[in-house]
Amino acid sequence: MKTLILAGGLGTRLRPLSCTRPKLLFPIANRPIIDLILERLGACGVKEVVLAVNFLADVLEQTCGKSKYGMQLHYSRDKLLDSERTYSPEKALGTGGPVKQAEELLGRDAPFFVLNGDILTDADYLEILNAHKNNNSIATIALRRVADPSRYGTVEITKENRIRKFVEKPIRGAPSNLINAGVYVFEPDIFNFIPTGKRCSIEKDVFPNLATEGLLFGHEITDLWVDIGKPADLIEANRLWLEAHEEAARHFVDTKVDRNVEIKSKVSIGNGVAIGCGSVIGPNVSLGKSVHVGEGVHIKDSIVFPSTYISDLATIEGAIIGEFVRLGKKARIRRGCLIGDNVKIKSHVSLSQNVKVCPSKIISKSVPSSECIM
Numbered sequence: 001m002k003t004l005i006l007a008g009g010l011g012t013r014l015r016p017l018s019c020t021r022p023k024l025l026f027p028i029a030n031r032p033i034i035d036l037i038l039e040r041l042g043a044c045g046v047k048e049v050v051l052a053v054n055f056l057a058d059v060l061e062q063t064c065g066k067s068k069y070g071m072q073l074h075y076s077r078d079k080l081l082d083s084e085r086t087y088s089p090e091k092a093l094g095t096g097g098p099v100k101q102a103e104e105l106l107g108r109d110a111p112f113f114v115l116n117g118d119i120l121t122d123a124d125y126l127e128i129l130n131a132h133k134n135n136n137s138i139a140t141i142a143l144r145r146v147a148d149p150s151r152y153g154t155v156e157i158t159k160e161n162r163i164r165k166f167v168e169k170p171i172r173g174a175p176s177n178l179i180n181a182g183v184y185v186f187e188p189d190i191f192n193f194i195p196t197g198k199r200c201s202i203e204k205d206v207f208p209n210l211a212t213e214g215l216l217f218g219h220e221i222t223d224l225w226v227d228i229g230k231p232a233d234l235i236e237a238n239r240l241w242l243e244a245h246e247e248a249a250r251h252f253v254d255t256k257v258d259r260n261v262e263i264k265s266k267v268s269i270g271n272g273v274a275i276g277c278g279s280v281i282g283p284n285v286s287l288g289k290s291v292h293v294g295e296g297v298h299i300k301d302s303i304v305f306p307s308t309y310i311s312d313l314a315t316i317e318g319a320i321i322g323e324f325v326r327l328g329k330k331a332r333i334r335r336g337c338l339i340g341d342n343v344k345i346k347s348h349v350s351l352s353q354n355v356k357v358c359p360s361k362i363i364s365k366s367v368p369s370s371e372c373i374m
């Protein structure tokens with residue numbers, strides 16, 4: 001069984017952190033998202049994976065290499081990369097075009113999985129495949145029940161699980177609260193429904209046509225499922241992952257955690273992390289490799305990327321902090337803040353909610369309202 005992972009999006013909602021790293025390399029509990037996805041696929045017996053890459057393709061290719069978790073990895077680049085391999089958005093293939101482009105790698109002999117690379121799930125892929133085999137259809141979409149379907153693609157479905165209608169991000173009147181979970185099984189005939197070399201959305205341009213022809217089925221999954229496309233989602237994904245996976249909250253090697261530190265479960269502490277006396281860490285915190293946390297620091301609901309330095313008495317709540325950031329003494333970072341790599345935030349500086357700071361900026365004064373500092 002082969003799998004294609006859509007991995008080439010711009011990740012605009014996670015800027016500025018996604019300017020310098022592909023979304024699939026963002027860490028959850030100190031492991032890149034792509035590793036969590038690949039590990040699960042390997043456990044379900046997948047042997048070959050095609051990564052459909054585009055924006056920051058080289059970074060992903062160099063980081064992931066040619067094999068992982070017993071699987072062979074191939075890379076299919078959107079034909080938007082010019083000879084210098086620079087990004088050219090008008091040629092991006094979207095979520096459908098990359099499937100067609102990988103036709104040769106995926107082959108026409110057997111069904112295959114397609115996954116959105118920004119979905120984390122513990123779903124049993126084989127169960128979805130089995131459901132697909134019973135459907136006698138071209139495509140089966142994993143469906144997840146959510147309380148508020150308005151930001152997703154929802155479906156109208158028959159008792160036999162045939163999808164009648166596919167409504168992308170309904171503003172009102174969603175046909176159900178079953179949403180497209182971004183995990184698909186496709187028969188090779190899907191290639192006949194996708195144009196060659198053209199930008200195409202699998203959700204908007206392909207699924208509605210399949211539904212009209214009665215060739216689209218759904219299969220509800222009830223396992224852990226989370227979309228990591230937005231900052232708050234990423235923090236929530238970290239929380240859910242830490243809670244669902246005992247081993248994810250283990251403490252790593254060479255850490256120096258003062259015995260007067262309070263760790264509020266669940267927390268992931270990377271290799272070489274140091275935490276000073278009187279600090280309170282957690283719940284729902286991931287501290288990347290070699291992060292330094294001073295004394296009396298408070299961190300909750302946050303992800304801190306590797307090699308960042310947090311000075312004494314700083315507080316971070318509900319934020320994502322990039323690599324090699326320096327937070328001064330008593331700095332305060334509030335909910336929704338995204339701090340780019342190499343940023344310096346001086347002592348006593350306080351950022352209001354939802355402030356975004358672009359890489360390498362030096363912030364010397366407090367920021368009282370939400371804004372993007374470029």
Ligand code: GTP
Pocket residue numbers: 006007008009010011012013014023052053054078092093094095098116117118229
């Ligand atoms: P936003 O810009 O924040 O919406 O993120 P995104 O660019 O990742 O878009 P979206 O969440 O819709 O993408 C869903 C999945 O498809 C993600 O795993 C993306 O990496 C991937 N994807 C989106 N657009 C493209 C594309 O043009 N080419 C390729 N190869 N993958 C894509």
